[in-house]
Amino acid sequence: MKLQPLNRTLIQEDKKPEKILQFGEGNFLRAFANWCVDTINKKGLLNAGVVVVQPIPNGMVSVLNEQEGLYTLYLNGIKKGEPVSEHQVVTCINRGLNPYTEYEAYLKTAENPEMQMVISNTTEAGIAFKGEVPADGETPDSFPGKLTAWLHHRFKFFAGDESKGPTIIPCELINHNGKVLEDTILKYAALWQLGKDFENWIENACMFCNTLVDRIVPGYPKEKAAELCKDLGYEDKLLVEGEQFHLWVIEGPDEVKEKFPADIAGLNVVFTNNQAPYRSRKVRILNGAHTTMVPVGLLYGVETVKDVMDDALLYNFIRKTIFDEIIPTLDLDQSELVTFAEDVLDRFRNPYIKHMLLSISLNSHSKYLTRIFPSVEAYFKNEGKLPERLVFGLAAMIQLFRNVNGKLEGQLKDNAEVLELYQQLKTETDYEKIVEQVFAVESIWGGELDKLSTLKMQTATYLKAIDEKGMKTCLEELF
Numbered sequence: 001m002k003l004q005p006l007n008r009t010l011i012q013e014d015k016k017p018e019k020i021l022q023f024g025e026g027n028f029l030r031a032f033a034n035w036c037v038d039t040i041n042k043k044g045l046l047n048a049g050v051v052v053v054q055p056i057p058n059g060m061v062s063v064l065n066e067q068e069g070l071y072t073l074y075l076n077g078i079k080k081g082e083p084v085s086e087h088q089v090v091t092c093i094n095r096g097l098n099p100y101t102e103y104e105a106y107l108k109t110a111e112n113p114e115m116q117m118v119i120s121n122t123t124e125a126g127i128a129f130k131g132e133v134p135a136d137g138e139t140p141d142s143f144p145g146k147l148t149a150w151l152h153h154r155f156k157f158f159a160g161d162e163s164k165g166p167t168i169i170p171c172e173l174i175n176h177n178g179k180v181l182e183d184t185i186l187k188y189a190a191l192w193q194l195g196k197d198f199e200n201w202i203e204n205a206c207m208f209c210n211t212l213v214d215r216i217v218p219g220y221p222k223e224k225a226a227e228l229c230k231d232l233g234y235e236d237k238l239l240v241e242g243e244q245f246h247l248w249v250i251e252g253p254d255e256v257k258e259k260f261p262a263d264i265a266g267l268n269v270v271f272t273n274n275q276a277p278y279r280s281r282k283v284r285i286l287n288g289a290h291t292t293m294v295p296v297g298l299l300y301g302v303e304t305v306k307d308v309m310d311d312a313l314l315y316n317f318i319r320k321t322i323f324d325e326i327i328p329t330l331d332l333d334q335s336e337l338v339t340f341a342e343d344v345l346d347r348f349r350n351p352y353i354k355h356m357l358l359s360i361s362l363n364s365h366s367k368y369l370t371r372i373f374p375s376v377e378a379y380f381k382n383e384g385k386l387p388e389r390l391v392f393g394l395a396a397m398i399q400l401f402r403n404v405n406g407k408l409e410g411q412l413k414d415n416a417e418v419l420e421l422y423q424q425l426k427t428e429t430d431y432e433k434i435v436e437q438v439f440a441v442e443s444i445w446g447g448e449l450d451k452l453s454t455l456k457m458q459t460a461t462y463l464k465a466i467d468e469k470g471m472k473t474c475l476e477e478l479f
Contacts, residue, residue, distance in 0.1 A: 003235040006089070008068045010234055015069070015094045016041060016049035018112055021150070021166075023120035023143055025052045025060050025096060027219035031073055031242035033119050033171060038092040040265040048117075049094040051109050055122045055143050061096030063237050069093035071238035074221070074228070076352030079244045085352055087232075099139045099146055106139075106146075110154035113164065116259060118147065120181075121171040121213075124366040125415065129184045131191065140188075144181060148188040155201050165205025167256055171213045173283060174370055178208035178251070209256060212279045214247040214286065216305075216347060218355040243350055247282070251275040277332060284326050285337070286344045287371040292389070293318050294357045294364065295396035298408075299471040305355040309348050313475050317389060319345065320479070325387035329378035362413045364397050365444045373448060376455075386458055389479065394455075395462035396471070398438055402426050404467070415444055431460040431467070 004010065020037065022029060040046040050069075054061040064071075074087045099106040109115060120126070122143045130142040140146050147168075158164040170177040182202065189199050218241050221228065229235050248269040250256060262269035270278070290305070296317065297308045308314045322344070327337045372390055379387040401412055401422045412419070418441055425434050435456050439449045449455055465474050 003229055003233065006067045006070050006072070006234045006236045008070065011070055011089050011091060013091045016047050016092065017114050018051050018094055018109070019046075019048035019114050020050045020092075020117045020119060021109060021115060022050050022052045022093075023055045023118070023147070024122055025054055025064055026121065027240050028213075028215075028217045029119070029121045029171065030071060030090065030093075030238070031217040031219075031240045032213060032215045032246065032248070033121070034090050034092055035073055035075075035088075035242075036246075036248065036262055036267055036269065038088070038090045039267060040260070040262055041092055043265045045261045045265050048092065050092050050119075052093055052096040053106060053146070054096065054098045054100075055120075055126065055146070057098075057100050059098065060238070061098050064093065064096040067236070067238060069095055070236075071240060072228075072232060072236045074239070074241045075244050076241060077244035077350045078346070083351065084244060103137065103139050107150060107153045110150050111157045113158075115154075116166055118166050118168040119171065120147075120169075123363050124172055124174050124370050125363045127170065127172050127174060127177065127181050127184060129187050133191065144184040145188055147181075148185045148192070148194075151185065151202065151206065152189070152194050152198055155198050160197060160201055162201065162205035165201065165207065167207045167209065167252075167259055169209050169211055169250060169256075169260075171211060173213070173287060173367075175279065176210050178210040182206075182208040207252060207256065209250050209252040210275050211251065212247070212249040212275050212282055214282050215242050215245060216350070216353065216355060217242045218353050219359055221354070223354070241353060243347060243353055245347060247278075249275040249278045280330055281332060281337065281340055283371055284330060284375050285322055285341050286347075287367070288326055288375060288390075289318055289322050289344065289348075290360055291364065291367045291371045292321055292393035294361045295400035296393060296471065296475075297357045298361070298400055299396055299466065300475070301471075303357060305348050305357065305360075306350070306353070308357075309345070313472070317475055317479055321389040321393070325379055325390050326375045329375045329382065358408075358411060361400070363415070364401070364412075365414055365418055365441075368394060368397060369445060369448060377452065380452055386452065386454060391455065391458050392462045392474075392478065395435075395459045395466060398434065398459070398463055399466045402434070415441070417441060417443055431464040432456070435460045435463060 037048060070089055072087055072089050076085045097106050126143045132141045132145055134140045140149055170181050174180060185202060186199055220239055221241050225239055246268055250271050257271045293308050302308060322341050330337055376387055376390050402425055404426055428434050
């Protein structure tokens with residue numbers, strides 16, 4: 001029997017007033033930020049509807065609109081010491097917009113006086129200054145460019161009214177994400193000659209919050225989607241899975257807490273004047289371990305995070321990476337770091353979650369720079385030598401993207417310039433030349449990797465070993 005599609009005929013819940021503009025319709029925001037908004041709404045503390053903006057030409061807002069903004073979220077994991085699997089239909093999204101085909105409608109949302117918050121997650125590569133100068137009525141290519149155009153439209157429509165400046169909460173995992181986004185928008189304002197009054201409005205009326213987000217989101221449960229939909233009694237093309245654990249650290253003044261009363265709603269949302277310690281701990285340990293295990297695990301022949309945890313050789317590699325090479329570089333209480341790391345390993349073992357390594361591989365190069373290289377740099381500074389496993393992870397990433405056996409053709413997603421380069425390096429056997437050319441991609445590394453004089457040589461040595469011996473033999477012999 002054909003199932004009825006999920007829509008608001010099935011779920012009798014009215015749309016809320018549109019107060020939040022969201023850039024990104026992917027799994028993470030829907031399983032994290034939208035779930036938070038929905039939870040606060042359901043407790044009667046917010047009453048906010050979300051308008052989702054598709055940040056790239058190819059996205060999913062058409063599917064989102066087919067389902068009238070609705071989707072089902074499954075939260076699986078350990079809750080109060082017990083394994084728990086629960087689900088809810090998230091209803092806070094009103095509609096989605098594709099700014100590449102609906103640019104006027106996108107700008108029109110800036111005229112809504114109730115629009116008070118902007119949330120984004122466009123991956124680490126999303127907050128970047130591309131320097132584009134779009135023609136009148138043309139959609140800017142970058143996320144900051146799109147947001148600049150939206151903010152300028154709002155500034156003009158409300159004649160510079162400072163009370164109409166929104167609170168902007170980016171979720172991209174880059175350090176000082178709010179400040180970086182603000183600086184990038186000011187670059188666009190200057191490039192496009194939008195005027196000093198607008199620049200002052202950005203700096204004085206708009207509030208950019210630095211943030212940290214933490215929830216493992218495997219995404220769409222492809223293998224069991226049909227079974228889940230049958231149990232639910234409707235078809236849901238946007239099913240999404242996440243773990244029970246969540247943490248959102250938001251750095252900003254008290255008025256942010258008043259606008260977004262997540263803590264009162266019982267969510268693990270921390271409002272602080274300094275998110276740096278939380279960020280260092282989470283990004284370096286959890287995200288660093290994730291990014292390291294992806295190429296190592298895929299080249300070893302496993303598919304999921306739990307597969308890595310269940311294999312003794314891989315588990316030993318990841319555990320020693322965390323405890324021997326990452327934790328010693330962090331200037332935080334060591335007992336707290338050890339406790340956090342053990343909790344992270346437990347989260348990786350979550351029996352409910354099938355977190356595909358391939359899905360984590362998105363934008364691996366920018367992730368290595370932001371999540372792992374700070375640990376490499378600090379370790380080298382402290383120990384006078386490079387951390388072997390973290391450098392081995394870099395070599396594994398290069399080997400993975402070379403895709404020498406062709407098994408992952410079209411499945412690895414990253415910077416277009418990088419992907420084009422790897423097509424040329426697939427059959428190259430001069431490993432130093434391969435590493436030299438990868439390190440030379442300025443748009444990814446910005447010359448950062450060249451700071452460590454021996455990094456190229458050691459990466460090339462590991463790359464040669466992986467290519468000639470295979471991952472399993474390398475792990476057995478080297479580690």
